Amino acid sequence: MSGMFENNLFTLIQKTLDFRTQRQDLLTSNIANKDTPGYKAEDMVFEKSLEKALHAEEPGLLKTTNSRHFDGRNTPPLKLVQAQRIHSASPFPDFDGNTVDLDREMAKMAENQLMYNASIRMLTHQFRMLKTAITEGR
């Protein structure tokens, strides 16, 4: 039996929050280093791999008759998903080799912040639903 807090949704939100915190690190670093010569802007992508992992437990392309059979799909389970770090070079780098585009970084940071808060709100909602069940709807 899986625990009350061990379903896919909780793991997904937990992972999302983790990645958003790490991404915030990268974005603040980009902003702090916007005048550092030669600094390369970085970003992080995780949406696709999370989405893939979310469906990892569904049956794959090949039919399996045993849980240890390989079903032709090669996706890590949700708990082990890693984010990918990418260079988010601006199309017009400075003459000193710096690739930070401040407007883009600010926009990304606002997005990251909103999505983080949205995830938190979803988590609160989940808790509220559990509480409704526990108190039998009263």
Add this chain to the structure above:
Amino acid sequence: MSFQSSLNVSVSGMTAQRQRVNTISENIANASTTRTPQGGPYRRRIVTLAAVSNDRTFEEELRSQQRSLDTATEVKVVGISQDNRAPILRYEPGHPDANEEGYVAMPNVNIMEEMVSLMEASRSYEANTAAFNATKNMAQSALDLGRNV
């Protein structure tokens, strides 16, 4: 704590930009200083910034090695150097520091250049405060988690 490292990065940015503003103000204030303790006119100063991975505790280091992620990169002022451009010669025969031909060696400070750098530094400072507030907002909402369940 990951939020803390984000906040530290923004603070390092603000410190670096403040240092830049200080140096620029020094350049502007001394734009017509012809005497210095080293002799000769004042020479323009330049701040050099560099990206550094922040200091971490053993635990943080271990964790980042496990995840193979080292996401926070602080910025630091690594040095204040002198601009080696030649002093600007201005014809002013009455000046006490004028040479035999009546030229005074003035500092190699260009006010326009300094004003542009000043604006850039102050905008960068603002960007860092915005980043700081965004991170603080995220931390705050995490803190409020479960309060109104």
